[in-house]
Amino acid sequence: MSTPSLFAGERTTRPATRLRRVISQGRYEAATMLRNGEQLVLMVVMPLLGLIALTATPLLDGMGYSRVEMAAPGILALCALSTAFTGQGIATGFDRRYGVLRFLSTTPLGKGGLIAGKVIAVLVALALQVVIISTVAAFLGWRPPVAGVLLGIPLLILGAITFTALGLLIAGTVRPEATLAITNLGWILFAALGGIVLPAGKFSASMADFVQWLPSGALGNLMRGALLESRLDIFAMVILLVWAALCSLAAVKWFKWN
Amino acid sequence: MPQPLSPEPALIIEGLIKDVGPITALDGRMKRIVSNISLRAHFGQVTALLGANGAGKTTTIECAQGLQNRTGGSVSLLGQDPENADAVLRSRVGVMLQDGGLPPSARPIALLRHVASLYENPLTVDALVDRLEIAEFSNTTIRRLSGGQKQRVALAASLLGNPEVLFLDEPSAGLDPQSRLMVFELIRELRDSGKAIILTTHLLDDAQRLADYVYIVNHGESVAEGTVAQLLSQSTAAQKHRTMTFETVPGLDTTGLQHSGLICSETRPGAYSLSGSFTPADMAAFGQWCAASNAMPTSVHLASQSLEDVFLAVSAAASPSSEASASGSASTTGNTESSRAEAESELS
Numbered sequence: 001m002s003t004p005s006l007f008a009g010e011r012t013t014r015p016a017t018r019l020r021r022v023i024s025q026g027r028y029e030a031a032t033m034l035r036n037g038e039q040l041v042l043m044v045v046m047p048l049l050g051l052i053a054l055t056a057t058p059l060l061d062g063m064g065y066s067r068v069e070m071a072a073p074g075i076l077a078l079c080a081l082s083t084a085f086t087g088q089g090i091a092t093g094f095d096r097r098y099g100v101l102r103f104l105s106t107t108p109l110g111k112g113g114l115i116a117g118k119v120i121a122v123l124v125a126l127a128l129q130v131v132i133i134s135t136v137a138a139f140l141g142w143r144p145p146v147a148g149v150l151l152g153i154p155l156l157i158l159g160a161i162t163f164t165a166l167g168l169l170i171a172g173t174v175r176p177e178a179t180l181a182i183t184n185l186g187w188i189l190f191a192a193l194g195g196i197v198l199p200a201g202k203f204s205a206s207m208a209d210f211v212q213w214l215p216s217g218a219l220g221n222l223m224r225g226a227l228l229e230s231r232l233d234i235f236a237m238v239i240l241l242v243w244a245a246l247c248s249l250a251a252v253k254w255f256k257w258n
Numbered sequence: 259m260p261q262p263l264s265p266e267p268a269l270i271i272e273g274l275i276k277d278v279g280p281i282t283a284l285d286g287r288m289k290r291i292v293s294n295i296s297l298r299a300h301f302g303q304v305t306a307l308l309g310a311n312g313a314g315k316t317t318t319i320e321c322a323q324g325l326q327n328r329t330g331g332s333v334s335l336l337g338q339d340p341e342n343a344d345a346v347l348r349s350r351v352g353v354m355l356q357d358g359g360l361p362p363s364a365r366p367i368a369l370l371r372h373v374a375s376l377y378e379n380p381l382t383v384d385a386l387v388d389r390l391e392i393a394e395f396s397n398t399t400i401r402r403l404s405g406g407q408k409q410r411v412a413l414a415a416s417l418l419g420n421p422e423v424l425f426l427d428e429p430s431a432g433l434d435p436q437s438r439l440m441v442f443e444l445i446r447e448l449r450d451s452g453k454a455i456i457l458t459t460h461l462l463d464d465a466q467r468l469a470d471y472v473y474i475v476n477h478g479e480s481v482a483e484g485t486v487a488q489l490l491s492q493s494t495a496a497q498k499h500r501t502m503t504f505e506t507v508p509g510l511d512t513t514g515l516q517h518s519g520l521i522c523s524e525t526r527p528g529a530y531s532l533s534g535s536f537t538p539a540d541m542a543a544f545g546q547w548c549a550a551s552n553a554m555p556t557s558v559h560l561a562s563q564s565l566e567d568v569f570l571a572v573s574a575a576a577s578p579s580s581e582a583s584a585s586g587s588a589s590t591t592g593n594t595e596s597s598r599a600e601a602e603s604e605l606s
Contacts, residue, residue, distance in 0.1 A: 005447050005450070005451045006381060006385055006386070006389055006447075007381075007417070007420060007447065007448055007451040007453065008451040008452075011420050011422065012379050013349060013377050013378065013379050013380055013381070013419045013420045014346070014349060014377065014378040014379065015345040015346055015348070015349040015376065015377060015378065015419075016375065016376055016377055016378050017378075018345065020375070021345070021375075021376050024372065024375040024376060025372075025376075028372045032361070032363070032364070036363070095361060098357070098358075098359065098360065098361060098362060099355050099357040099358060099359035099360075100359055100360065100361045102325055102355060102359055103353065103355055103358075103359025103360070103412075103415070104359075105325070106323055106324075106325065106348060106351070106353040106355075107348060107349075107373060107376050107419070108345040108346075108348050108349045108376045108377060108419070109345075109376050110343075110345060110348060113345075257325070258325075
């Protein structure tokens with residue numbers, strides 16, 4: 001007499017609740033992200049180096065604030081760019097190549113749950129980055145106003161959502177190698193010239209005029225407005241909201257699962 | 259105890275059409291991958307889609323899973339349209355993709371625990387790890403696993419929800435003999451516990467060993483269907499058909515063997531294939547021919563008609579006489595010859 005089959009009997013399996021599925025996927029993706037050495041360099045080491053470099057050099061001098069006050073908001077915006085755009089974009093590009101997205105979309109998680117899980121993973125990783133960067137910045141003398149912090153948090157989340165959508169749009173439409181190249185190049189260009197870390201006004205007025213229309217410039221201006229002056233930059237927020245909406249719509253329309 | 263079998267099919271596909279494109283090489287026109295496939299898959303049965311690579315098998319089952327949207331026709335999976343599948347329907351259906359769909363950096367045990375967390379009351383990961391003998395490599399990253407090991411992890415992942423319907427795309431591709439035996443036993447066990455299993459394969463041997471019902475797919479169309487026995491007995495003439503393969507010295511004159519309708523060819527130097535309706539007298543004539551040619555065969559193998567012959571016959575009959583199909587049927591032949599070699603090496 002053989003043992004009864006593992007698969008025999010009344011089937012009692014159900015899908016887990018939607019919330020549990022999405023949280024589980026978010027936790028799994030966040031853990032995968034944080035275990036990846038290259039991602040950690042991009043997410044933690046590079047922003048920390050940027051923060052230290054900007055407070056050790058006179059690059060941000062003469063703008064009416066201390067070096068760390070000028071640097072910290074931009075470095076926090078850089079964290080959103082690193083995690084949501086470059087890190088998450090590359091991971092999604094390769095998951096797509098290996099059929100991981102297709103497999104998970106056949107489980108109870110589904111396509112919607114997969115995207116929601118990615119957003120959660122980005123926000124979890126971003127929260128860790130914010131804690132690390134803020135702690136180091138505090139040691140360097142950063143004391144942002146409480147009202148500015150309360151304003152800055154939702155704005156940073158809006159930035160993360162915008163860059164997640166942009167990263168997914170790229171990861172879902174081109175080959176993973178191209179995603180790797182585009183998001184890394186994008187990171188460098190946005191960070192160096194896109195008004196995230198350095199206010200574009202540092203370069204020239206015409207540069208600032210152009211950069212304020214980019215998602216990077218808008219997020220940089222929003223974060224500096226909030227954390228320096230406790231001010232909501234309405235123009236920058238509208239620009240960022242439009243980018244978020246356009247990138248999300250484009251990602252939904254053109255994202256290819258295989 | 260097996261579940262009581264529902265008389266309703268688990269999967270009904272009617273007149274499935276799938277176009278892809280636009281294709282630049284076709285001046286921006288669409289390419290029809292699946293032109294007309296209808297099939298039914300029942301609980302407690304293994305239903306196989308058999309065909310050469312590129313015949314449209316994977317596209318067909320991906321339309322059935324809801325992974326691809328169809329161009330025309332209808333699909334009913336557990337009574338629902340898979341294009342609008344909700345979480346409940348997806349939890350009742352297990353899918354093993356052809357490329358596995360496993361992240362290379364993950365470890366099997368962590369991945370399986372994660373997939374299990376998407377279900378309420380799933381099969382236990384430990385039980386599946388045990389059943390598929392994954393334990394020995396459960397903490398090795400997936401990129402370091404062999405093809406057979408990856409396939410077993412992908413199969414375990416598709417089974418965690420204890421699905422009622424299981425789709426397996428080329429389940430024996432890349433399997434070592436040991437994994438193949440294990441996977442085949444598991445598929446039979448799943449069938450015997452009442453699940454509807456739909457698999458694709460380009461290996462006739464797989465279909466012959468596993469399938470209760472076979473659809474032969476060629477150029478996006480289902481060209482023949484039936485149980486293996488039905489397909490084999492399609493014509494009484496075919497039933498008497500035998501193929502003898504033997505190896506001896508190359509370059510022999512085989513005209514002495516080609517009487518009473520038998521056809522002989524030297525498939526490669528020293529390897530001969532003699533086929534037709536054999537009689538005992540033909541066997542005696544073969545011995546006499548060996549003596550007259552002073553040729554002692556190093557091996558002789560006589561086989562009755564296989565599913566492969568049916569496959570070749572229906573594929574040839576279904577091919578339209580266009581240039582494209584001529585090259586298509588040539589590649590079909592090449593494909594089945596290699597699978598015949600594979601099947602024979604396994605049987606001997």
